[in-house]
Amino acid sequence: MNTSQCQVSASDIQSPLSQRRAFYRTAWRWHFYAGLYVAPFLIMLAITGLMMMYAGTLENYRYQNLLHVEPAGPIISVRQQLEVVRQQFPEATIKQYLPPKTPEDVSRFAVVTQQGEGLFVTVNPYQAQVLGSIPRDNTMYQLANDIHGTLLIGETGDRLIELAASFGVILLVSGLYLWWPRDNASRAGMFRLRLGQGKRTFWRDAHANVGVVTGVFLLLFLLSGLSWSGVWGSKMVQAWNSFPAEVFGDAPLSDVTHAAMNHGEAEEVPWNLEQTPMPMSVITEEEMTGTAADTANTTSHHAGHHMKTSVPARSLQQGIVGNVNIDSVTAFARQEGFTNYRLNLPQSATGIYTIMASTMGKDITDATQDRTMHIDQYSGKVLADVKYADYTAMAKTMAWGIALHEGDMGYANKAVNTVLCLSFVLISLSGIVMWWLRRPKGKLSLSPPPAPNDPALWKGAMVVIAVLGVCFPLAGLAIVTVLVLDWLVISRVAPLSRFLG
Template structure:
């Protein structure tokens, strides 16, 4: 989005078809960017907040999260009893194993007034160290803004629309950047510092955009896979784990997604819409011999090869013990070791044993993609995501700077790029946008409404026509 006159002068040197193609892409890029930029900045900022929330908590609450390692940890049942004594009115829902010898064990509880807490315990002494607010913390706040803008389904739809439009930005931006003459080649993968403000901002915007475009697309698609329309109604629904694989195990009305905590996604993506197996029948195959409780479930899970994992305690009379180990919830950093195990709370039989090898191709991609998205693969992943988030902010701000520099002084107009003279080509580009709209339905519906409004209203009202260009 360089200066209008400068851009038009450059494009006049191109063949007519290329010039009109550039102007068409620029116009779509501009209008999509109007909506996307505020959301992209928000997503990058909240992404950074979530990326470092754990590091900040480790510094703030180190006395609650870390202990002095000893030779032998005490039985989990003894740690559980300590939590029950310290919080007699609370309901314990989950146990999280320590990842490192110096980590405290965690128990997720809900108090009598409905507050979610993480109670930390020294696994070597069974001393209750204290509690952390699970519902109100930096990560939870950033995650809820990141996913719903704190306004529920409406926020989810607005963000899904922005992410869908961002795909249009990537496609149109790549087309505009592609070197096609001497002027565009001069700025390809190069930032010209001595050619004026407009050229500097154009080079910064275009080159960082192209370099990070594939990474941005990964972020967008992995995020969209959880969205309310494109995600849950299309992609996730077609890639959910088939409950029929469980055999003759009875299924409840509850879905795996109910094991998530609010907006915090803990259950593997492809399992969220899959029904939960029920306890209380003779179904399943050989599992725990003897008494079934948290102690025996944790011991059995370790025998089965689980390393760093969480155990969800049964919910109600038909609930099962659920052992989960996944990259998405940051339990492990190797997606091929993703595994979910359900155990009958009465018989100890294995009701379901779901492994990475059984995932659909899309689910396998998501197991890796989501973990990369969240920076779960270690320091290098966190560093890369930090650079990318900062780059997305720079791309957004440079786009605003380019618009500001080329806007007509003293005129209240949007200063959109002019429509191409060759309307045949414009219609061809509309077909491309329509295809993207079909792939991303929320964007497609919005584009149709905007085009209809332009034809019926904006083009017939002179003031609006001048403002929107």
């Protein structure tokens, strides 16, 4: 074998290694830029998630004198409790009744004042006595929830967070590739913290290993959160999994959706019902002269058109108009097996009673018991009865996933979520520390990993972008926008090019 043949063979042997190194640097570069955007959002989401998870415990302690009573004799009728709330808050709109979960708990009525302030009015169920009110809007939970969902800037904030969650998926995939052992050097740091090999090695091990161990959980958090987002969630996944209103049979439908029963950013309605139109009560000539006895306000907005219909379903007080009230509805709820639930009251002449028990509303922790029932406020007919068995596979996953996401499945769930949130903060901060330690001193630059020279690698990256653009539209659009800006502006302005690398 001559020398030239030996040289060609050596080149052939080295070529795959060089390609692997170039691909590694490409993945590292994508990981760097995605992390640059995602890290601050991930820290924010983890901290506000912790605040939301523990806000209920703190507020229960803060308002314990308004939330707990000594059992004393039989419970007064809910209708009488409702009346004392009306007397105490004559100008407010009473939206909802939440029955006591234990004998020591109070009854709660959700009201909205004339000024638009949301309150929980608590009532001693044994004495029909108003104990006080708890704000629904100006709370630690609501503040954390608003930041968590919209950054307090509405739809723009929702889109920015959705983009961060979408890029988070890129981080997970590229991070797993970077961590995956390829040689002895990379295997040395698997599931280990090398304390004696310098700061960069220590932080690299902490970042990579904690990321891999918690990666599956982070993916579940990201996907369940994305399912609420304005584009990927609302326009795609949620829309495809919404409960079909046609299943309600002949029940007349309103022009409002179930999402109207949510209180601001606080989600109470099951995920798959939010976009589904609400049934409405049927008004006959007799009822046109007034609304039902327990309609929560005097608003006469008639959603949709009025029509008579026959609903082939069970009824509460079939054919006895006027006997349907909050007492008979709550008695029917107990008869139907509801234990922990919330009862939404009719808000107009065509409004309905809605009995709802869901993991989304924190009423229950067993998703298989999710159930939403709508009742005509006049005839008492059951207009719809949606159970867990009626959900799509994705909706069932969300019923469980949201409860786990929010730490509602008991103390163990809350403890695990606490560790995960702290781990996500550590991953983000360790990534920042790694960049700080390797950046060139005295140089004004982001100092990303070097770009590959091989055009084939960029073609592969464009395939990834195309797939990403289909799966996560905002992320795909953002990457294409950055590439166009790079070509038109950044690459032509030397200071920008040097800073961004």
